[in-house]
Amino acid sequence: MRAEALLENIRFYRATSQINNLDIKGISMDSRKTLPGDIFICMKGIKADGHEFVADAVAKGAVAIMAEEPVAAPVPVLYVNDTSRALAMTASAFYHFPTEQLRLIGITGTNGKTTVSYLLDELFTHHRHTTGVIGTIQVKIAGKTTPVQHTTPDSLSLQRYFAQMVEESVDTCIMEVSSHALDQGRVFGCDFDVAVFTNLTRDHLDYHENFEDYFRAKSLLFAQLGNGYNRKGLKYAIINKDATYATRLIQSTSQTLLTYGIQEKADVRALDIRCSESGTSYLLQSPAGDIKVNSPLMGMFSIYNMLAAASVGLLYGIPLTTIKKSFEHTSGVKGRFEPVNEGQPFGVVVDYAHTPDSLENVLNTIRQFCKGKVWVVVGCGGDRDRTKRPMMAKVAVELGDYAIFTTDNPRTEDPEDIFHDMIEDISIGYEWVPDRKSAIQKAIQGARKGDMVLIAGKGHETYQERNGIRTHFDDCEEARKILRTIKET
Numbered sequence: 001m002r003a004e005a006l007l008e009n010i011r012f013y014r015a016t017s018q019i020n021n022l023d024i025k026g027i028s029m030d031s032r033k034t035l036p037g038d039i040f041i042c043m044k045g046i047k048a049d050g051h052e053f054v055a056d057a058v059a060k061g062a063v064a065i066m067a068e069e070p071v072a073a074p075v076p077v078l079y080v081n082d083t084s085r086a087l088a089m090t091a092s093a094f095y096h097f098p099t100e101q102l103r104l105i106g107i108t109g110t111n112g113k114t115t116v117s118y119l120l121d122e123l124f125t126h127h128r129h130t131t132g133v134i135g136t137i138q139v140k141i142a143g144k145t146t147p148v149q150h151t152t153p154d155s156l157s158l159q160r161y162f163a164q165m166v167e168e169s170v171d172t173c174i175m176e177v178s179s180h181a182l183d184q185g186r187v188f189g190c191d192f193d194v195a196v197f198t199n200l201t202r203d204h205l206d207y208h209e210n211f212e213d214y215f216r217a218k219s220l221l222f223a224q225l226g227n228g229y230n231r232k233g234l235k236y237a238i239i240n241k242d243a244t245y246a247t248r249l250i251q252s253t254s255q256t257l258l259t260y261g262i263q264e265k266a267d268v269r270a271l272d273i274r275c276s277e278s279g280t281s282y283l284l285q286s287p288a289g290d291i292k293v294n295s296p297l298m299g300m301f302s303i304y305n306m307l308a309a310a311s312v313g314l315l316y317g318i319p320l321t322t323i324k325k326s327f328e329h330t331s332g333v334k335g336r337f338e339p340v341n342e343g344q345p346f347g348v349v350v351d352y353a354h355t356p357d358s359l360e361n362v363l364n365t366i367r368q369f370c371k372g373k374v375w376v377v378v379g380c381g382g383d384r385d386r387t388k389r390p391m392m393a394k395v396a397v398e399l400g401d402y403a404i405f406t407t408d409n410p411r412t413e414d415p416e417d418i419f420h421d422m423i424e425d426i427s428i429g430y431e432w433v434p435d436r437k438s439a440i441q442k443a444i445q446g447a448r449k450g451d452m453v454l455i456a457g458k459g460h461e462t463y464q465e466r467n468g469i470r471t472h473f474d475d476c477e478e479a480r481k482i483l484r485t486i487k488e489t
């Protein structure tokens, strides 16, 4: 691609030499992966600074450099004020602005992003759309899946996925937008049509300076929507009115607004709520009319997720009857309140709760119908927010009858240190079984008729990560194996 075309949306830059006829074959943000003909864009990271790898990139064949700090290079250098944003815009141009050809729905918030994405995936599919999904579990393009490392990929990979979606005739892309991604400008080149805010509770205070900064990052998604509309039509902000910070977000949002909620008076609301061990039922009240929903999804938090998905569906004219049908026949999301059943006389549930709020929600849900004891197997991830560790442990001990603390993904931390952070505010009601398999075994072997075992924190994950090495580990698989051995003996 000619350099001018690539730089179409970056109006202000200073080039060290003439670039008009320069042919750029690709974009690289990592000198280790640079190919001949690439433009290398220097990104300032947390561990490293891309500006230090210019020589490496040139040695690999980079024909131009984009930087925000002075660098020495034998090829043209383009100086911009912010390489993250410039990378996002360049990547979008390189792939011919794919999000202009997609209906793009971005979901942000501490909890519920993945769940709402898959509810929307099912809903739009029922309504005969071809969908794409980008998020924590995988990237899914017209039914074909690709594994991922991040909830929201870097801007270069992201634009490539969008381009694949356009190629596969996807019309609706649903994506999770993490606060890291917003803060690092990974989604800057995206033309969102709808932004959804699920909630804001404790997480990621290792990365964000404080809660205010975490909120600021989340609110960028709404700032980026712009106000009014473009050629794709109206832009919408969908906000959970019951969530902390909802009022501030509503006040600072200039797009057309649709709110949902249960406690507060919202546009899309659930009334006459009933939660049982077989799911939830409620009256879905909306500007398009009211309809009764009986869903297999468990707990109040699932109703919030359905309200978010219903709100998006309604914006695009999906009939209430289709929304009802979709929620009533949902297959649920992998690792989210996923039952493991081998005919045992007690319940086993695997859930991705890895924040204090999600653990509290899931345990409150279990408490509502469990007639026996509630066993909780949980740990906290390493190299992540330490402030949530004692909070999660406290929730486990207070809402469970017996907590077995274990290893999650220790990453580069010592599991014993993580455990000590967890038990900071508690002294009884738990046991420490560092090996996750043994912890699951202990809970399952201890459970009696009518009890419930919650295995929390890892949900769909199929690995445990220690010091950069991932080994296979799957909570559902382990629980199933143990249940089968019990059955045979």
Ligand SMILES: CC(=O)N[C@H]1[C@@H](OP(=O)(O)OP(=O)(O)OC[C@H]2O[C@@H](n3ccc(=O)[nH]c3=O)[C@H](O)[C@@H]2O)O[C@H](CO)[C@@H](O)[C@@H]1O[C@H](C)C(=O)N[C@@H](C)C(=O)N[C@H](CCC(=O)O)C(=O)O
Pocket: 029, 030, 031, 032, 042, 043, 044, 045, 046, 047, 048, 049, 050, 053, 149, 150, 151, 152, 153, 154, 178, 179, 180, 181, 207
């Ligand atoms: C905190 C964070 O987000 N870090 C991300 C960030 O890493 P970094 O800033 O440390 O990058 P770096 O390693 O310092 O490198 C800086 C630049 O130099 C380049 N470089 C580096 C070395 C070299 O030899 N040559 C070279 O060119 C790198 O390619 C990069 O462009 O940029 C990297 C490249 O894109 C990411 O892989 C990395 O994600 C790390 C692995 C990560 O764990 N991120 C998590 C926390 C995250 O983003 N999570 C959110 C979801 C959380 C949630 O929803 O709960 C997510 O969206 O997944």
Ligand SMILES: Nc1ncnc2c1ncn2[C@@H]1O[C@H](COP(=O)(O)OP(=O)(O)OP(=O)(O)O)[C@@H](O)[C@H]1O
Pocket: 109, 110, 111, 112, 113, 114, 115, 116, 136, 151, 176, 198, 199, 301, 302, 304, 305, 335, 336, 337, 351, 352, 353, 354, 357, 358, 359, 361, 362, 459
């Ligand atoms: N609306 C909600 N409110 C609070 N907790 C929720 C909600 N939805 C799901 N949860 C809980 O949070 C866990 C994670 O849900 P989900 O994966 O949908 O969230 P996420 O926002 O995508 O998380 P992540 O940031 O890790 O990608 C679930 O397993 C459940 O325990």
Ligand SMILES: N[C@H](CCC[C@H](N)C(=O)O)C(=O)O
Pocket: 151, 354, 380, 381, 382, 384, 408, 409, 457, 458, 461
């Ligand atoms: N997206 C989250 C997932 C946490 C899941 C938990 N199992 C852990 O590893 O801490 C993060 O990267 O912080």
Ligand SMILES: [Mg+2]
Pocket: 113, 114, 135, 136, 137, 151, 176
């Ligand atoms: Mg997610």
